[in-house]
Amino acid sequence: MSLLRHTVLGLLFALTTGCRSEPAPEGITVLVEAPPDSLDDRFALTATGQRIAQLIAPGLLTFDDTSRPVPALAESFQALSPTLMEFTLRPGLTFHDGTALTAEDVKATYDGVRSKALQSPKADRYAPVEEVEVVDDRTVRFHLRRPYSPLLAELTLSIVPAERAGPESVALQASHPVGAGAFRFEAQPDEEHLTLVPFEGYYEGPPAIPRLSFRVVRDETTRVLELLKGRADLVTNAVSPAVLPLLRKEPGLRVLVRPGTGYAYLGFNLRSGPLADERVRRAVCHLLEVKPVVEHKFHGLAEPATGMLPGTHWAYTPGEGCRYDPAEAARLLDAAGYVDPDGPGGQPRLRLSLKVSTDRFRKSVALVLQEQLARGGVAVEVRSLEFGTLFNDIRRGNFEMVTLKWASVIEPDLMRNVYHSKNVPTEENHWGGLNRGALKDAALDALLEEASRVELSGRKAIYARAQARLDALLPYAPLWHESSVAVVSRRLEGFEPSAHGFLSSLARARKVEP
């Protein structure tokens, strides 16, 4: 009996000592939705993985908020000819282990990632590179097989020390990554925790944050509660718009917003059925009212889209998007032979199906679109499918309409992947083509090919012409670009959210005691 009593007392004591309000954790704590898939940028495919990997090991270039490639480890870069690019490294770059970062490391990194032996999922992106040439310690040249300006967008790849560039060091670089970034890897005790510390030798000077901890909290409510409790300092793009008004009222928190680069769209299948008719696609487009969705579903945290590129993008040209015009929609449907059998309401003019993922938010948005189209006499059956099935269906052309989003549109060459007639999914490309609506237009093909060949400065004008052609063909009804949102505690000062959700400004942020 006395043993039992002692145990109970001991337990109670343990609890009460544990109950004392804990001190705030040292440094800055970032909450993420899921663990990074890899800390090595050469293998990371998820957003979390890539962002953390870039903090540890940046690449030659990065992007500014207009998605223009800007120097990172490189001090400058120039195209010597359409097939030759030259990069000059910043002086005095060092890796976390103290060794110098030279052109040899750059070459080794790119030779490594392009080799079959490394098995990097990103190898194909560098297929246009013929050779990487070391000119001197600080100068490196990329020789291309053919003019291919979108390559710049792929040169953000983390530079790793030459001795870690090969397949034999993959495991080491994944568990104890080394780079030349602002933060140095300290520990990753388990999948759910990761700590980084400032790198004294960082080229912009050591960061002021004493320690950077990443913690995985899967549940959105719990992330919000941790922020409210003051045990977390930063959450980027992992709190839904509906909660933000509440967080804005919190004195200990700030909500920072930037226009984002994701692109949500309503995709049409042009292979057959009513939507093969351009007039029907245009009618659907005119029936969509994007503004109320943006205002009520996103609480203003999205911008109506006029095309794939957001308004802040360097290659953006203003356009109209889907103008809400039910009268014009009715006229177009009449002309296409879909007359209203019994006036407004009652029987629909035509029936279409819309496929969507099982995500609750996406489904609720699909229901709004359904309602909007129903008002114009277009009955829509919304079918919510598990990801594997949805993905399989749209690749095999087994859909009429689908709503999806491109997570991040940085390089406009994505348009070539998505709209070029060569990229219709077929047996030949293992059903991997991204032109799932099977748009085929020779004029557009030519424009998109040209845009990938010319230099950066000449590309914008060509994309403007391509966008005009897309407005006429209407393979997608553009919906919106979701904003990039960061919730930041008062302890974290100087953090600038990025359009792409990058964390790089943590290098310039500092921790203050409020």
Next chain:
Amino acid sequence: MRRGVSAGIAVVGALLLISLFLNLVPGDPIDVMLGEQASEVDREALRHAVGMDQAWYAQLWTFSKDFATGELRTSLPPFQKKVLPAIGEALPKTLQLTVASLLIAVGLAIPLGVAAAARKGTAVDSAAMGVAVAGVALPRFWLGPMLIIVFALWLDWLPVSGAESWSHLVLPSVTLGTALAAFLSRMTRAAMLETLREDFVTVARAKGLHPRVVLWKHAFRNALLPILTVLGLEFGTLLGGAIVTEKVFAWPGMGTLLLTAIEKRDYNTVRATVLMFTLCYVIVNTLTDVAYALVDPRVRRRS
């Protein structure tokens, strides 16, 4: 002996199911693994690397062999870590959580149920059973955040989430244990009411024994059998509930491991985790059978 055989059959059945489920998923699992953007990766190489170019029985054999020998690795190359060490870290965490919630459930339910039965029809009974109904009805994904708001935000007694100290265990185990406590207290009450009507209880009372001795020593011991049955069966529910609870409280147990593996399309870890869940369930059920014999001499004699 018979128990051992049926436990073995259950494990083999589960193994078959979780190995076949890959082939039942619509679409090509390789596509799902590679995701949308990485479409040009060599599919055949991946198919070969994860052994999906083999027949299902060969896959099943490889999986079982690797699992048994501890050689099982995560599915996706090139970081093929061993799976068992990850389970070795996560399993104690989940057991810690489930055992704590089991203790909370038993600690709450039995006094509550016995008290309700002893004072049947009184305010004590109605209050206890009212609480029990509420406990069964509250979903964990709601109860968890509510407890966090009250105890972590308002009162500032406990942390919101994580698993760094003992204080982190309190809220998740209460969240997980509440439903079981509620169900168990109703079960206890029913079982107690039944035994209290038995002749031997009347005899005990007639002998002039103290009411508390009658209640706990005579009636309760006999009511334990159905309570144990429920406990054994409900342990499975507890394991299932642990997945939700671990997500809410960012608790690094088997549920978290399973969710991460599903996100990463790491089928070997998914299979291994589900198999571990099954094993736990089977073991607990076997232990329940053994406990019967300990508690009830009649069962001991029959077997």
